[in-house]
Amino acid sequence: MAVYRLPPELSPFFKAHIAFISENAVNPDRRRYAVVGEAERHFIDLDAYPGDTLPETWPEAVNRYGEEALRKHGIAPWYLQKHLYLLTEAFREKKTDRIIRLATDLGHYVADIHVPLHTTRNYNGQLSGQDGVHAFWESRLPEKYANEYEFWVGPVTYLPNTTETLWATVRHTHAACDSVLLFERKIYTTLPEGRRYAYEMRNQVLVKLQSAEFTDAYHKMLDGQVERQMRSAIRLIGDFWYTCWVNAGQPVLDTVADSPDPEPTPSMPADTLPHTRPDVDR
Numbered sequence: 001m002a003v004y005r006l007p008p009e010l011s012p013f014f015k016a017h018i019a020f021i022s023e024n025a026v027n028p029d030r031r032r033y034a035v036v037g038e039a040e041r042h043f044i045d046l047d048a049y050p051g052d053t054l055p056e057t058w059p060e061a062v063n064r065y066g067e068e069a070l071r072k073h074g075i076a077p078w079y080l081q082k083h084l085y086l087l088t089e090a091f092r093e094k095k096t097d098r099i100i101r102l103a104t105d106l107g108h109y110v111a112d113i114h115v116p117l118h119t120t121r122n123y124n125g126q127l128s129g130q131d132g133v134h135a136f137w138e139s140r141l142p143e144k145y146a147n148e149y150e151f152w153v154g155p156v157t158y159l160p161n162t163t164e165t166l167w168a169t170v171r172h173t174h175a176a177c178d179s180v181l182l183f184e185r186k187i188y189t190t191l192p193e194g195r196r197y198a199y200e201m202r203n204q205v206l207v208k209l210q211s212a213e214f215t216d217a218y219h220k221m222l223d224g225q226v227e228r229q230m231r232s233a234i235r236l237i238g239d240f241w242y243t244c245w246v247n248a249g250q251p252v253l254d255t256v257a258d259s260p261d262p263e264p265t266p267s268m269p270a271d272t273l274p275h276t277r278p279d280v281d282r
């Protein structure tokens with residue numbers, strides 16, 4: 001959807017690679033356990049710094065907290081600043097492979113900072129007895145209702161201050177954590193025990209999932225929150241691609257479809273990943 005928002009000078013280039021971009025959007029998750037330093041790019045525990053205004057740039061943040069502490073609580077908004085720089089440079093050098101790979105990964109990281117539970121220490125409800133709420137919000141709900149979502153968000157706009165935009169985005173996402181957790185709890189407690197969960201076959205495995213009744217009630221109470229976050233992700237991905245391209249001097253790019261080679265880094269299919277953290281994409 002982000003590709004379709006781009007202006008005529010840029011959209012043919014992205015359309016030529018749209019299959020690669022779509023299929024490889026999950027690559028950063030595949031790398032999480034194989035590549036040192038990958039996992040912390042997907043989240044930031046904003047509530048790990050109560051009362052603090054976080055430094056917006058990485059060197060300032062390292063100065064105040066040290067690199068180890070920062071990596072432990074996630075570095076998404078800082079890492080994205082670097083990623084935007086790398087993408088801009090790739091555009092400047094007109095390196096098709098690199099542009100597409102970086103643009104694809106960027107889409108993943110931008111989408112991740114739109115998931116409220118990627119911005120809190122209580123990322124799977126494990127601190128409040130709500131284990132499983134992560135997949136409930138980011139997988140179960142869109143799997144069931146995405147066909148009702150409206151994903152067209154209009155053409156791209158140029159972002160004059162990407163760092164400011166990144167921080168405004170994570171703060172906005174974080175503000176949604178309370179309803180994500182509170183509403184799940186509310187419905188859980190009103191439903192009789194036997195009506196909360198159901199068993200479903202997934203990849204030939206029987207799994208326990210929230211029942212249709214639970215899911216529907218959660219969807220209604222969140223009142224379009226998942227859809228709004230997905231729309232915002234689509235908006236920001238397109239705006240970032242466009243902004244990097246403009247900052248690189250609006251290079252004319254080759255539109256011959258020649259997708260990058262498969263990932264050079266070690267990767268595994270998403271289903272077979274060892275779970276160091278329970279079933280949670282972070």
Ligand SMILES: [Zn+2]
Nearest residue numbers: 029042112282
């Ligand atoms: Zn991720």
